[in-house]
Amino acid sequence: MTLVMESTPPFDWVNTPYPGFPATDIPGSFLKSQQMCEAMRGLKNRAVAVDVEDADLFLGTQSGESWLAYDYNGDEAYDMGTFPQDDSRKGSRDSIREEIKATIEKNVLHGEINDMLSGIQTRQMDAVMEQISDAQIGKILTDARGYRVRVEQYVLRPDSQTVQLINVCLRTAPNLQGLHILDWTTKFNNSLDSLASTRIRDLPWNNYLDSYENFIDSPDKFADDTSIDVWPEEMSIELKHNSHFLKEMTVFTDRVEATQDIDSKVLYYDLPFTNSPSGSEDIKNKLGSVIMQGGRGDGYSPTGFYYNLDNDHKIYLYPYVIGDSTSGEQTEYYSLAFNTLGDILRTNMGGTSNDIGTNNLEIELIAKEQLEDTWWTSDPIIDIIYVPFLRMDWKEEGTLEE
Secondary structure (H helix, E strand, O other), rough: EEEEEEEOOOOOOOOOOOOOOHHHHHHHHHHOOOOHHOOOOOOOEEEEEEOOOOEEEEEEEEEEEEEEEEOOOOEEEOOOOOOOOOOOOOEEEEEHHHHHHHHHHHHOOOOHHHHOOOOOOHHHHHHHHHHHEEEEEEEEEEEOOEEEEEEEEEEEOOOOOOOOOOOOOEOOOOOOEEEEEEOOOEEOOOOOOOHHHHHHHOOOHHHHHOOOOEEEOOOOEEOOOOOOOEEEEEEEEEEEEEEEEEEEEEEEEOOOOOOEEEEEEEEEEEEEOOOOOOEEOOOOEOOOOOOEEEEEOOOOOOOOEEEEEEEEEEEEEEEEEEOOOOHHHHHHHHOOOOOOHHHHOOOOOOOOOOOOOOOEEEEEEEEEEEEOOOEEEEOOOOOEEEHHHHOHHHHOOOEEOO
């Protein structure tokens, strides 16, 4: 719910310079109180909007018929359109909800999920996602450049054989405005309907994602010796922003003696290269030839990797370890190396995966192209903050259908 106040000067505790109120100057008890609403009345040509769900505070100033709003520390501005009647400001969760709803509706869904989604309003999405997701998490984080990013991440089962992690990052920073999306989808050979959420969590994802040679280990038992009666048939990992995307698609053979061969692994992309902006590349067993270690590793950030497409086109993925809330980049993880897209998603899964503790992983995609004798380097095209799979809030009981 968003409360809008307008028109007497506020209490003394709001005595900081315009345009924003530092969070430390706002008593938490006031954020959801009628007293705060009364305190904010009387600011001529200004308004305050409080997002009660997320405890966000915005101070707006009128410019003609439109309003500009600043978040509580004044470092980002949003065009709020006709305010307060219009609640579609950039920075609102509405655009995230709409994207998630659209993504879900692209799939063949369980009947009961179709019923839930049919005709719902955007503001009802939270309650629906609570019911249909196996795990979810939402955070407002500060990225490696100091920009605030809203991150929402869900684990869903769009059909009985599929598990889908959807990560949506809403950015307002220059050149990165809009939704940046990570879609990791795995289709299994049989129905997953009998598995509780915690069983979905405990599948050997670490093995499934380590798929950059000719085969994967595909255990047929959980850690408690219970049989795993399913195995992955296909897995896609896609990063996208606006019309640009990068996608890995892996097809597995059937499991035989706890092993699965890689049938195919292909990279698809559409990026702002001058020459050959879109295409595909066979990346099966191509570590060290097409998929190369390198990038950043500057003594502050972990080492990343890049796709060497044809010596004239390279796609770099740079990792940063990001703390919760406003703590930003955590530089003590500079010695880590993320060599594949699978390595990124395997974070904190144990074994040979990287462990970043109670932090998050930012992945920045940059394209490089050789034009005549000069290398052109893009600004960041896609910039995702991924909350490690096992750090999400998982349902402790029941299955999806319950």
